[in-house]
Amino acid sequence: METRPFGKTGFSFPILSFGGQRIVDEHNCTEAEAIEIVNAAIDRGIRYFDTAWIYSNGQAETRLGHVVKHRRKEMWIATKTWDTTRDGARRQLETSLRRLQTDYVDEWRMHNVWDFERLDQFTGKGGALEAAVRARDEGLVRHISISCHTDPQILVEALDRFPFSSALIAVSALDHFVLSLAEEFLPMANAKGVATIGMKVLGLGSLIHEVERSLRYAFGLPVSTVIVGVHSMAQLEQNLAIAESFTPLSDAERLAFFRDVIPLVRPEKMPWKAADWDNPTEWAPRNRGRR
Numbered sequence: 001m002e003t004r005p006f007g008k009t010g011f012s013f014p015i016l017s018f019g020g021q022r023i024v025d026e027h028n029c030t031e032a033e034a035i036e037i038v039n040a041a042i043d044r045g046i047r048y049f050d051t052a053w054i055y056s057n058g059q060a061e062t063r064l065g066h067v068v069k070h071r072r073k074e075m076w077i078a079t080k081t082w083d084t085t086r087d088g089a090r091r092q093l094e095t096s097l098r099r100l101q102t103d104y105v106d107e108w109r110m111h112n113v114w115d116f117e118r119l120d121q122f123t124g125k126g127g128a129l130e131a132a133v134r135a136r137d138e139g140l141v142r143h144i145s146i147s148c149h150t151d152p153q154i155l156v157e158a159l160d161r162f163p164f165s166s167a168l169i170a171v172s173a174l175d176h177f178v179l180s181l182a183e184e185f186l187p188m189a190n191a192k193g194v195a196t197i198g199m200k201v202l203g204l205g206s207l208i209h210e211v212e213r214s215l216r217y218a219f220g221l222p223v224s225t226v227i228v229g230v231h232s233m234a235q236l237e238q239n240l241a242i243a244e245s246f247t248p249l250s251d252a253e254r255l256a257f258f259r260d261v262i263p264l265v266r267p268e269k270m271p272w273k274a275a276d277w278d279n280p281t282e283w284a285p286r287n288r289g290r291r
C-alpha cells in the first residue's frame with residue numbers, strides 16, 4: 001500500500017487507516033469480531049487507528065484496547081475529547097487511557113468542532129486545549145489534533161490560534177460541493193505541514209453503492225491518510241483491496257463520478273453539513289456561531 005508522511009511528525013502511514021467507531025454491538029459487531037478485525041488490519045499493514053471517548057459509551061475504545069494491550073508498538077492511537085472544558089477533557093483522557101490499556105496516546109483530538117462557539121470553548125481560557133498541552137508535557141499525549149465536518153473556515157481559524165499537528169476532516173465526493181474542506185482547508189494545512197486525515201469517505205453510508213470510486217477519489221486527494229469505518233472482515237478486505245491497487249481517478253473519471261453522485265448532495269444525505277443532524281432538511285448557514 002502507498003504510504004505518505006504524516007505532517008511533521010516524522011511518521012508515515014499507509015493511505016488506508018482504521019475508523020474505529022463501528023466495531024461495536026450497535027453496528028452488529030461482536031467483541032470477538034472486533035478483535036479479529038483489528039488484528040487483521042495490523043497484519044495487513046494498517047497502523048493508524050482512530051477512536052473516541054464518546055463512541056458507544058466507551059465500547060469502541062475498550063475493544064480497541066483489547067488489541068492495544070498486546071500490540072501497542074504496531075499501532076498509532078488517536079482518540080478524542082468531546083468535553084470542551086479543561087477539567088472535563090482531562091477526565092475523558094484518563095478514562096480513554098484506561099479503556100485503551102495504554103499509558104499514552106499518539107494523538108488527542110478536539111472532537112467535532114462544528115462551529116466557532118465550540119472552537120472558542122475548546123481553545124478559550126479553561127478549555128480542553130489547556131488540558132491537551134498539559135497532557136502533552138506529561139507525556140500522556142504525543143500530538144494535539146482537531147476534527148471538523150462542517151466549515152473549513154473553522155479550521156483555518158483554529159490553526160491561527162494553535163499549531164495543531166493534524167486535522168481530521170470530511171472529504172467525501174459529496175463534500176466537494178458544500179463548504180469543501182478539501183478545497184478550502186487542505187492547501188493551507190499542507191503548506192503549514194499539518195497532517196490531514198480524511199473521513200466520511202463513504203458519506204456515512206450514502207455512498208456504499210460506490211465504494212471503489214469513493215475510496216479512489218479520497219486517496220487521490222492530498223491528504224496524509226484516510227480512515228474508513230468498518231464493522232466486518234468483508235468490508236475491511238474490500239477496502240484493503242482498493243487501497244492496495246490504488247490508482248487515482250483520471251480527470252474524466254472524477255467528473256463522471258461527480259455527475260453520478262451529485263443528486264445525493266442534499267442535507268438529508270449529508271447530515272454532517274446540515275443545520276440539524278437529527279432532522280437534516282436544510283444546510284447549516286456558513287460560519288455558524290461566528291460572533
Ligand SMILES: NC(=O)c1ccc[n+]([C@@H]2O[C@H](COP(=O)([O-])OP(=O)(O)OC[C@H]3O[C@@H](n4cnc5c(N)ncnc54)[C@H](OP(=O)(O)O)[C@@H]3O)[C@@H](O)[C@H]2O)c1
Nearest residue numbers: 019020021050112147199200201202203204228229235238
Ligand atoms: N468528528 C469526528 O471526529 C468523527 C465523526 C464521525 C466519525 N469519525 C471517525 O471516522 C471513521 C469513519 O466514519 P465516517 O463517519 O467517516 O463514515 P464513513 O467512513 O463515511 O462510512 C462508514 C460506513 O461505511 C460502510 N462501509 C465501510 N466499508 C464498506 C464497504 N467496503 N462496503 C460497504 N460499506 C462499507 C459501513 O457502514 P455499515 O456499518 O452501515 O455497513 C461503515 O460503517 C469512524 O469510524 C470514526 O473513527 C470521526
